[in-house]
Amino acid sequence: MTSSPNWIICEHCDSVYTAVPLAKGQVSRCVRCSAILGRGGQMSLQQLLALSISAAVLFIFANAFPVISISLQGLSNQATLWQSVEALAQGQISVIAAVAGLAIILAPMLQIILLCWLLVFALNKRAAPGFKACMRTLEHLRPWSMLEVCLLGILVAIIKLAGMLDVHPGLGLWALGMLTVLLILISGKGIRRLWDDLEGRIP
Ligand SMILES: [Zn+2]
Known part of the structure; x- marks a missing residue:
């Protein structure tokens, strides 16, 4: 729009x-x-910034804590998002690791950084340096940020493995779920209001 x-x-x-x-x-x-x-x-700028900061905290949680833990006969193993990307890089389909890293780590991280950057300045009624480029990058990043696809994939894996192994969703998975919803809320139509709010102040 x-x-x-x-x-x-x-x-x-x-x-x-x-x-x-x-x-x-x-x-x-x-x-x-x-x-x-x-x-x-629409949400106010304060609300948008508060949600962006929450998203940043959730992003750290989603990457620092394991998303899934598996145990079988006393042996247990758990993996974070980064470890799962690393595991892909060691296999035969290492190209997929780059795509996965971009879609579930790099793109969401850039989205959160850009959102916080734009909103901190917008709260002070100013356009952030590089406003237009940042807003365009956010639009271009949206199709590349695939947290929801990753979340669905992990849930399917948990359900499929549950019959054979002892599988538990980790703290990282809950954080990932909440982060997915937050990013959809903020980065879509929510942030586009800045074009209107800062009209006349955009260099
Ligand atoms: Zn139409």
């Missing part, structure tokens, strides 16, 4: 509409393709 104070363009079919103020809970939809154009009751 590209918007100016007076008009909104549907990002799916390019129809142009006049923007109307929405109350909390109200949703505006495209008449032609039913895509959501906007929602009322």
Whole structure:
């Protein structure tokens, strides 16, 4: 959705509409393709920054603590996200390790750093240095950040292995689950409001 104070363009079919103020809970939809154009009751900048900082803490938890632990006949093993990427790098499909590292570690980390960077400046009613590049990078990173795919994969692995081994989800997995939801909430339409909020101050 590209918007100016007076008009909104549907990002799916390019129809142009006049923007109307929405109350909390109200949703505006495209008449032609039913895509959501906007929602009322957006989060404040403070809330967005608080959620971004929470995401940063959760990201550290998701990477520092094991996401899965397996035990069999007294032997036990556990793996963090980084260790699982490392394990992929040692196998025959080491190219996949680079993609996995990008999708589940590098892209989410960059997203969180950029979000905090942009929001700290936006709270002081200023555009962060490199505002346009940061906002564009955030848009480009979204398809590469695949925490939800990783989360589903781990859950499937836990269910499949549960029949054969003693499998336990680790603290890292809970953090990963919450981080996935937070990143979807903040990095999507939530952050695009900065274009409107900082209009006239963007260099
Ligand atoms: Zn549309």
